[in-house]
Amino acid sequence: MKAYKMRIFLAEDNLGDVFLIEEALKRQSLVCDIDHYATAEEAIHAAEQCGSTGSPVPDLMMLDYNLPRGNGSDILEAAGHNPRLAAVPKVIVTSFLQADELAHALELGASCLITKPVDFESFMRDVGAKIAELLQAGEKSKT
Amino acid sequence: MAYRRTKPLFIWIAAIPIILLGASVWRRANYRELIGMVDHTREVQATIQDLLVSLTDAETARRGYILTGDAKYLAAVEGAATKSSAMMSRLNDLTRDNPVQHASLEKLGRIVDDRLNLLKQTSQFRGQDAALQEERRSGLADSAELSKVASGMIAEESRVLDLRKQAMARADVESGGFLLAGSVATILLLLWASRILRQYAAARDRAESEVREANHQLQEKIDQLDRLNHELEERVKERTLGLERSNQDLQQFASFASHDLQEPLRMVSSYLGLLSKVCQGKLDAEAEKYIAFAVEGATRMQALIRDLLAYAQASTQTPVLVRTRLNEVVSQARYALLTSIRESGAEIVVGPLPEVEVDPLKLSLVFQNVFSNAIKFRQPGGQPNIRIEAQQEGCEWRISVRDSGIGFDPKYAKKIFGAFQRLHGKDAYPGTGIGLAICSRIIEIHGGRIWAEAGPGTGAAFHFTLPALAGSLTSAEDSANTAAFSTGGGRGA
Numbered sequence: 313m314k315a316y317k318m319r320i321f322l323a324e325d326n327l328g329d330v331f332l333i334e335e336a337l338k339r340q341s342l343v344c345d346i347d348h349y350a351t352a353e354e355a356i357h358a359a360e361q362c363g364s365t366g367s368p369v370p371d372l373m374m375l376d377y378n379l380p381r382g383n384g385s386d387i388l389e390a391a392g393h394n395p396r397l398a399a400v401p402k403v404i405v406t407s408f409l410q411a412d413e414l415a416h417a418l419e420l421g422a423s424c425l426i427t428k429p430v431d432f433e434s435f436m437r438d439v440g441a442k443i444a445e446l447l448q449a450g451e452k453s454k455t
Numbered sequence: 456m457a458y459r460r461t462k463p464l465f466i467w468i469a470a471i472p473i474i475l476l477g478a479s480v481w482r483r484a485n486y487r488e489l490i491g492m493v494d495h496t497r498e499v500q501a502t503i504q505d506l507l508v509s510l511t512d513a514e515t516a517r518r519g520y521i522l523t524g525d526a527k528y529l530a531a532v533e534g535a536a537t538k539s540s541a542m543m544s545r546l547n548d549l550t551r552d553n554p555v556q557h558a559s560l561e562k563l564g565r566i567v568d569d570r571l572n573l574l575k576q577t578s579q580f581r582g583q584d585a586a587l588q589e590e591r592r593s594g595l596a597d598s599a600e601l602s603k604v605a606s607g608m609i610a611e612e613s614r615v616l617d618l619r620k621q622a623m624a625r626a627d628v629e630s631g632g633f634l635l636a637g638s639v640a641t642i643l644l645l646l647w648a649s650r651i652l653r654q655y656a657a658a659r660d661r662a663e664s665e666v667r668e669a670n671h672q673l674q675e676k677i678d679q680l681d682r683l684n685h686e687l688e689e690r691v692k693e694r695t696l697g698l699e700r701s702n703q704d705l706q707q708f709a710s711f712a713s714h715d716l717q718e719p720l721r722m723v724s725s726y727l728g729l730l731s732k733v734c735q736g737k738l739d740a741e742a743e744k745y746i747a748f749a750v751e752g753a754t755r756m757q758a759l760i761r762d763l764l765a766y767a768q769a770s771t772q773t774p775v776l777v778r779t780r781l782n783e784v785v786s787q788a789r790y791a792l793l794t795s796i797r798e799s800g801a802e803i804v805v806g807p808l809p810e811v812e813v814d815p816l817k818l819s820l821v822f823q824n825v826f827s828n829a830i831k832f833r834q835p836g837g838q839p840n841i842r843i844e845a846q847q848e849g850c851e852w853r854i855s856v857r858d859s860g861i862g863f864d865p866k867y868a869k870k871i872f873g874a875f876q877r878l879h880g881k882d883a884y885p886g887t888g889i890g891l892a893i894c895s896r897i898i899e900i901h902g903g904r905i906w907a908e909a910g911p912g913t914g915a916a917f918h919f920t921l922p923a924l925a926g927s928l929t930s931a932e933d934s935a936n937t938a939a940f941s942t943g944g945g946r947g948a
Binding site for chain 1: 709718720721726728750753754
């Protein structure tokens with residue numbers, strides 16, 4: 313199973329954050345394929361198609377909350393309609409989320425919230441660790 | 456009203472035609488009675504005449520008998536005698552009402568009796584000349600006497616008849632007069648009654664139209680009031696809508712601030728961090744310092760944004776009012792600040808606090824801000840001491856929080872509640888200066904006031920008011936247990 317590459321569904325409009333997440337994964341020694349979507353529209357479309365037209369099912373969905381043309385909740389809702397994504401852990405990764413927005417996201421199937429830390433070191437440490445934890449948990453449940 | 460006063464008068468006046476008509480009827484009855492009496496008088500006269508005729512007939516028959524001796528005359532005498540005595544008794548009945556006539560009748564009666572006795576003896580007088588002579592003489596004398604009395608009686612009756620005829624004429628005239636007067640009085644009374652009724656109807660119409668007019672005016676006023684009410688409702692609705700819109704705008708701003716302003720900040724600080732990591736060893740100390748300043752600036756900016764967001768939320772979100780013991784709110788606030796209370800060794804003494812209707816989460820923020828202020832601005836090297844007490848003033852409670860800190864110049868007592876107002880350099884005391892502004896907003900939306908008192912070096916006192924529960928004036932007493940508990944907990948902390 314060493315050849316198996318993790319696949320991450322990433323909805324994030326900030327390329328700087330995409331790079332920071334890739335950097336954090338590198339530091340955790342995780343080799344992953346990242347399917348990156350820069351708008352909510354693209355992400356929703358992809359979430360609906362996952363697993364049906366040869367597009368692979370991801371091991372983890374990471375969703376920014378505020379996105380162009382929609383938000384994280386819209387993507388969670390679309391994913392909820394796709395049964396192939398039922399078992400995939402979904403996390404909201406954002407800099408700040410209001411209480412009612414978080415409650416809504418959890419209701420729609422988000423498993424947790426990762427708040428993006430301000431300083432670089434914290435970001436590497438916190439986000440990386442959380443992703444590693446989630447991926448490992450997912451792998452265990454598969455095997 | 457006029458017709459009320461005229462009512463008794465009207466009754467009295469209404470009696471006049473009745474009296475007049477009554478008098479007319481009475482006089483008419485008199486008249487009828489007099490007709491009967493006139494008839495009676497005439498009958499008396501006729502009967503006397505008849506009696507005289509009858510007696511004359513008897514006398515004639517008697518003489519016939521004496522002269523001829525024919526028995527048929529004798530029978531005629533007896534017939535006339537019987538008739539005469541019947542008439543006498545009739546006259547006796549008729550003159551009973553008049554004593555003068557009655558007396559005359561008695562006299563007449565005696566003469567008639569004499570004559571009747573004579574007539575009875577007629578058969579004995581046959582052929583006796585002397586007796587005849589005597590009889591003739593006395594008969595003549597009787598006849599003269601009889602005629603005299605009868606004439607007297609007839610004359611008396613005529614006198615009475617004249618009197619009665621006069622009385623009859625009077626009664627007739629008076630009865631007619633009374634009838635006329637009664638009729639006129641009745642017509643006048645009817646005219647008067649109709650006038651009173653017209654006046655009454657007019658007064659009633661006037662009153663009705665006044666009532667109608669008053670009703671109309673009332674209705675107009677009601678309509679006007681309705682219109683005003685409606686306008687007011689519209690205005691309130693507009694205002695509410697405007698407020699909701701501005702609240703929404705603020706919420707959107709808050710959301711914008713939280714998401715979109717923080718992203719670029721994170722980019723700045725993260726990539727500065729990455730830069731210093733990548734360039735480690737390649738940069739000199741100066742360059743490292745510049746990067747550190749930039750990171751610190753971004754971090755501060757983020758704190759400002761976070762506090763601004765908290766302030767916006769305190770301003771816009773409507774409080775969820777619950778009956779709450781303030782002692783519990785203080786405990787919550789203390790729990791939230793547990794770390795800094797322990798680190799600073801702060802002592803919090805809580806007096807008896809009332810039960811009030813507040814949003815406990817928001818009010819806990821007020822206590823947190825005031826406590827953290829007291830801890831932050833403590834005497835250098837000293838332990839913060841915080842005392843909380845409540846006092847009822849009219850229909851509200853005044854909550855006072857006093858500390859033993861460095862205090863502040865009283866001229867800033869108002870300024871410190873403004874957003875982002877700071878009295879100290881951020882290097883000496885960290886913070887954005889939003890805490891008391893948030894407190895002020897929260898107390899305001901609860902319908903209370905907040906103010907501060909202090910002198911430099913003598914500690915600060917923050918006071919705020921909260922509306923008391925309706926109908927509970929001594930709720931501080933029943934929360935005394937909680938207070939004692941809280942005080943103990945405070946000292947232990």
